[in-house]
Amino acid sequence: MKNSIGREIPDFIPGLGKVTGFGGAFARKPVGRTVGAALSTCLPRADKRLASIETAIDAVGLKDGMTISFHHHFRNGDRILNRVVEAIAKKGIRDITLSPSSLNTVNDALIPYIEQGVITAIETSGARGKMGRFLTEGHLKKPLHIRSHGGRAQAIESGAIHIDVAFLGAPACDRYGNINGIQGQSACGSLGYAIQDAAYADQVVAITDNLMPHPLFPISIPQTQVDYIVVVDSIGDPAGIASGALRYTKDPKELLIAKYAADVMDYSGYLQQDFSMQLGSGGASMAVGRFIKTKMLERGITGSFGVGGMTGVFAEMMEEGLFKMMFDVQSFDIPAIDSIKKNSNHLEMSASYYANPHNSGAIVNNLDAVILSATEVDVDFNVNVITDSNGVIMGASGGHCDTAAGAKLTIVVAPLLRGRLPMVKDAVQTVVTPGETVDAIVTERGIAINPKRLDIIDNVKNSGLPIMSIHELKDIAYKLCGKPEAIQLSDEIVGVVEYRDGTIIDVIRRPIF
């Protein structure tokens, strides 16, 4: 069956069962109730500490076929996920569903455990590097199940993901299991994705390298949700957890794209007193902040709040009084981690508060503008951030479709060409974000506004910006590099891309290399 954006989605997908095709960004109305964690008890004066990860695996009664979760706040510095899976493999447990909030290249080390059948299913935001290629080749027993950050929160709360055990890296953990992410050698800032898992997993194991006296302050994850504590030497490599300050790009092409994007936001009418925005962490999208800042200072306006994926760049604007506050689901660099530690108006939020479409209102719904990067876009304004032009998995869904759906103005920035490959195409390889939620596509050679946004088209018409139709933009690309031949795909589905509401927006078929 074809879904509402014309992608062919089988009714039944081996390994996943019966699926529902995407029917529009806000078409699905949720029914039923949220699920909850298993009841538990902890007697007064009990000691939650266990000697090792191995002991913890025994204590939670981990069995074949269970689902385990992790947060990805340590990014490439993570020393938890690979270590836990290694311990599970040694115990002979198999058929595990891995449900981390995302995977990084450090997790390429999991490939042997997929080959051995220890891990037979993965549901996460995306995959990169060797793992991305490995999964594209179809070595995982079930198709890779890709969800956005908001979609994952939705799936956890609705019970579509049932986490048997969450193994959560805890930069600071007290003797009774209160946790925060801002103290200790492995500080990572916000624990937004871990908050979600701790609240809904049947059992929670905190793994820490910084056991503190009770009670810890501040508390991000409460002791009421944590069953066991394991102390290890190191949970993360600080150099891999966060880089120094993420700086603006110096690439002239990215800067031109960023300048155009800021101008589009300006002429569209959303750059007003008390506006709110989110900036993606890609080169061009982050650089938009620099041009927005200049405009704010020139005009003497201040913003209301920022959302993210936070960086020091945004924290600096808040500290200068340009924004009132920030909602942070994950802190990207050391200045952002420092900011959440010291600024009371830099708030930590859960993945559900950030982006879940099936609660009573996520913060993305309050966004005026979001600037997002893209791998490819097409003439229907659909965006791909998950596969490259050869159909290989190389990115993550993240909050892309969530923020695009929520914000009043969604601007997607991308270079028109990467090498010889056109990034504005007749059809993207894989749809992650549907075109109905994208308002403008900004490249270095031209800007296309979604034809349904007549208001924006009217507002930008005398701006002097290179505004053109999306087809004209695509034609410029094709004239430079020629029309690309379609890549050859097999019928085998190696991945499914779930939209934030739980419907299937696209599938990834194994390319014939």
Add this chain to the structure above:
Amino acid sequence: MSKLLKLAQAGTVESSDILITLAPADAGTGIRVELVSPTMQQYGAHIRNLITKTLVDHGIEDVLVNANDRGALDCTIKARVITALQRAGE
């Protein structure tokens, strides 16, 4: 010039460039193109044809071409082939 006098190269392996190496070949062996490209699926056939046509246009009949593409556009590919030819015929 229907035949190369010596081995010659033009281009680089920088992004958006192509490194063209031309090697003399025996009469009657024709134009052979060995291509490596990140865009093989999308443009592989097109790039081979362009290289061959550029050589034919310059009267070349026998040559072994090694093309290491890094995502070059047609104008770049053509320019590198012509420059390599000039170097090969000195």
